[in-house]
Each structure stands twice: as structure tokens, then as C-alpha cells.
Amino acid sequence: MLSAQASSRPCSAWCLSQHARDALAAGRYADYVNYARKIAQRAPDHPGVVYAVARGYALVGQPAAALGWLSRLADLGAIQDVDMDSAFAGLDTSAAFRALRARLNANRAPIVHGAPAFSLPDPDLLPEALARDPITDSWLVGSLAKRKIIRLAPNGTASDFASDPELLRVVGIHVDSARSLLWFATWAPRAPSATHVEDFPSDTRLFKCDLVTGHILRRYIPSDSGGDHLFNDLAIATNGDVFITDTDQGAVYRIRSSADSLELFLQPDRERFSDANGITLSGDNRTIYVAFVEGIARIDLRTRAIARLSLLSPGSTAAIDGLYWYHGTLIGVQHLPGLDQVARYTVGRFSTSTSLSVRIVCSICPPPALWLAGTSTTLRTASSTGSATTTAWRRPAHPRCLYRPCACWTWSTTSSLGCYSSRSDGVVLTFSAMSDSFTVRTATVADAPILARHRAEMFRDMGVLPEHLLDVLVDASRRYFEEAIPSGEYVG
Numbered sequence: 001m002l003s004a005q006a007s008s009r010p011c012s013a014w015c016l017s018q019h020a021r022d023a024l025a026a027g028r029y030a031d032y033v034n035y036a037r038k039i040a041q042r043a044p045d046h047p048g049v050v051y052a053v054a055r056g057y058a059l060v061g062q063p064a065a066a067l068g069w070l071s072r073l074a075d076l077g078a079i080q081d082v083d084m085d086s087a088f089a090g091l092d093t094s095a096a097f098r099a100l101r102a103r104l105n106a107n108r109a110p111i112v113h114g115a116p117a118f119s120l121p122d123p124d125l126l127p128e129a130l131a132r133d134p135i136t137d138s139w140l141v142g143s144l145a146k147r148k149i150i151r152l153a154p155n156g157t158a159s160d161f162a163s164d165p166e167l168l169r170v171v172g173i174h175v176d177s178a179r180s181l182l183w184f185a186t187w188a189p190r191a192p193s194a195t196h197v198e199d200f201p202s203d204t205r206l207f208k209c210d211l212v213t214g215h216i217l218r219r220y221i222p223s224d225s226g227g228d229h230l231f232n233d234l235a236i237a238t239n240g241d242v243f244i245t246d247t248d249q250g251a252v253y254r255i256r257s258s259a260d261s262l263e264l265f266l267q268p269d270r271e272r273f274s275d276a277n278g279i280t281l282s283g284d285n286r287t288i289y290v291a292f293v294e295g296i297a298r299i300d301l302r303t304r305a306i307a308r309l310s311l312l313s314p315g316s317t318a319a320i321d322g323l324y325w326y327h328g329t330l331i332g333v334q335h336l337p338g339l340d341q342v343a344r345y346t347v348g349r350f351s352t353s354t355s356l357s358v359r360i361v362c363s364i365c366p367p368p369a370l371w372l373a374g375t376s377t378t379l380r381t382a383s384s385t386g387s388a389t390t391t392a393w394r395r396p397a398h399p400r401c402l403y404r405p406c407a408c409w410t411w412s413t414t415s416s417l418g419c420y421s422s423r424s425d426g427v428v429l430t431f432s433a434m435s436d437s438f439t440v441r442t443a444t445v446a447d448a449p450i451l452a453r454h455r456a457e458m459f460r461d462m463g464v465l466p467e468h469l470l471d472v473l474v475d476a477s478r479r480y481f482e483e484a485i486p487s488g489e490y491v492g
Helices: 002-008 013-025 029-042 047-059 063-076 086-091 095-106 445-461 467-487
Strands: 127-133 138-143 149-152 158-162 169-176 181-189 202-210 216-220 231-236 242-246 251-255 262-266 279-281 287-292 295-300 306-308 320-326 329-336 339-347 355-363 378-383 386-392 405-411 416-421 427-432 437-442
Touching (some): 013 029, 029 047, 047 086, 138 169, 169 231, 181 231, 231 279, 445 467
Antiparallel strands (some): 149 158, 169 181, 181 202, 202 216, 329 339, 339 355, 405 416
16 A cells, blocks of 8 residues: 555656665666666656666666667767676677677767867866856856856956855856846755755755846845755846746746746646756747756747657757757757767757757767876866866877766875766776876775765865764765665766
8 A cells, every 4th residue: 555655656757766776776676677767768868867777677687678778878879888887797798789888989989069268267166157248258157166256358367256155056147238137046955964964955046146247136036945946047038037947846937027026937747847957048039948857848938838859860858957049959068977968959940849850069078077188198177168287197199088086085195186986987096196197996895984084075165064964974975885886876
């Protein structure tokens, strides 16, 4: 009776993924693949989901099905390293598996149609978004780490533009040059409780400020501010109306220019549309496009009818972080494990079309990422908003992406830098300043304490973890890493 009641409750993609993780941890592989298949029905081109289904079939001893899903993964352009996952060890003698592995490896070749625009002067900003001010030809860049916005002048000089104690982590930024306004969204996780250290409900605030002075004109928060909300990205209509995505609620809010108040515009079915993120308006301002975990949705501005767009050829629209309308096409920025790219989607001929074709504009290592570039190699932190060179290394002769570091620390005994890769390969990279080289090894349970300590101190330093809860989170994180590292499930 209890299980029947539980199964009848609405369950989002995130909810299903939690069930899948629990099943995997308990060794219930048949349940794991069933949950993964349910998510795949909702998010058919999400690389993480497709990989999970392939992994599940390998674990239950269905190699043909596993190979079929790995083929779908390769079609997406994903770069998962199947050699690092023991679930596929039994397939290594298969010629079909080796061919699929080669296709996945071939996807690692960078695709770059563009050139560097500028570099940010402060490598510690951790920018999430930026916007161009056409009036002054400057760039406004938000900082997650420093909770402020800087202005980057045409000559490359930077100055603080907006810095206020009420600012949280700055995410979406958009300029309304017609009204000389800057709109930006901020959020931060609340401090966890001692009993639920892994649960971080979010606080969020939206700001309107003067584009010239940076003076904050108004702050907006959800009416149920005690709930869980995350204002993420926004789009501005020609009449001045502002549309905002709420990732935690999977919803879209609106601020009418005539009313200047926050209202819920659309709350879609969260089983079909979850984690609203990137948002943009069509050129005629009749249609809103919103990126969900499941893909891109088209929303009629007048009727509020919503429909998910489908691709006409292999590709992915899942969990797009930034979404932009550009000359009748959509530009999507994806930061997913195994698939980091900028893609250009051609929308169907009519505004009511639900079909897309796709062209990859840029496909590189996951930002932030470690790059080895050229014969005089540079270790750099790369992002869509610029790069900051950290240390120079030697060789190899061709560009190749390595690993995404999610946790770094200094080994006190050797004065070298260690990083844990947030890809599912679970490796530790050690960079030696003395020998000007680096080594790579598989992470072990022995690394769990230092990873746990780093994780907890990171949250404390960001101001979201009270000092008295530091040891609580260290202990919980240590147990997590001790379980996650052997299973290969930790992905950052």
C-alpha cells in the first residue's frame, strides 16, 4: 500500500534520479535501469541520462541494449570515458564496443568557430553571465564568488559596478538599453541544518539598477520567500516586460513594466518540464523559449501554451544553461558532464513550429577546464567569459582537453597542487611547481578526508555554512566520498 501510494505521487526528473541513485547504491540494478529509462522518456537527449541507461543495461547483463544506448550517446557528441567505468568491463572484448569507444573519443576533438574576445583581470571572479552595454561599449560581468558586478571598459580596465550587501551570487544579467536599466538575478543556498547538511534550499533576489551609475533601484523576491526559489536567467521584451526563470520551481515569473511587480507567469507540469534555466524571446516577442532539463520549450506569450521542441537530427537540447535568440535561430550553451558545447538551433519556419535543426558552434573541454594547448602548453581556467592563465607547462604538440577539476588543494608536504576531477573517471591530478609537470592517478578512499575538508571549507568561505557546522559537513562529506569514489559515481 505504501509503495503504491508513493508511486502515484508526482516525481520530477530529479526525483527519479534520486531513486535511481538509491537503487544503484543498493545493488538493485534492474530498478536502476528502469528509473533511468523513465528519465530518458522525459529527457531523451540528455547525455547523462543516456549514459545511465547504457550503464544500467551493462550491469544487468544486456550488452546489446547497452551498446545501443552507447551509440545514441556517441550520436549526441558526448565524450564519456567508458574505459573508466567498471560497469562496461565485460564489453571490452566486443568489436562493437571498441568501435563505440573510438567514436566517443573522436568526439573529444575541439570544434571552435570563433576567437577570444577578452580576458578578465581577476581569475577569482567565477563569472556566470555577462551582458554588453551598447551605450558605453563596455561589458558587465557578474561574480558568483565575490557577489558583485564589474564593468569592463573597451580598453580592458575593470571597475566595480554594483556591489551591495544584499547581493547574492550573481547569475543572469541583461541590459535594457532603451530604459538605461540593468537587470540581474542572484541566489545563494541557505545554511544547512545540522540534520540535513546535504539539503541547500535557496534564497533568491532579482535586482533592477541604473545602467549608468549602478545604483540599485528595486529588489524583487518571491511572495513565499520562505520557500525554495532560484531566479536564474531573464529576458526583456521590447515593451520592458521582464521574464525570469525560477530553476528550483521550474517556473517562469514576469515583471510588467506597467505594474513593476513580480508575478507568476507560468508553472508547467514539473514531471514534463523541470529546472527552468535559460530563457529568451523571439524577434517578434510573441514566443518565449525556455530551457529545461528535458529540453527547450516554446511558450506562446498570449495563450501561455507550452510545447517541447524536438530535434530533426542527432543532438541535444537538454539542460541548456544560456539561451539566446539570434537572427531567427537559438544559441544554446550547455555545460553537462561529457557534453560542453555552444550549439545553434534553427527553428522551424513558423513561430508555432516545434522542430529544430542543430549545428555545433563550439565544443571544447568542460569550463572551467584544464587545457593543454600548443607546444608551449598552458594550464588555464577557461570559461565562456574569458580565461585567466595560471601556470605554464610543457608539451604536447596538439590541443587536448584533460579533466574538469572540481576540488583543488595544496599538498603541504610537497607544495604541489592537487585536484579531484569532477568527471566520472574519478582521478586525482597533482601539479608540481618544482618539476614543472603533472601526474594523474585514480582517486582512492584515502583521498576522502582531504576532499571532505576542502568541500566543507569551500561552503564556509562562501558564507553559506556556519562555522559551528563545519565538522558536521566534513564528516558527512567524508562518508559520501568513501562510498562515491569506489563506485565511480562522484561527478562533482
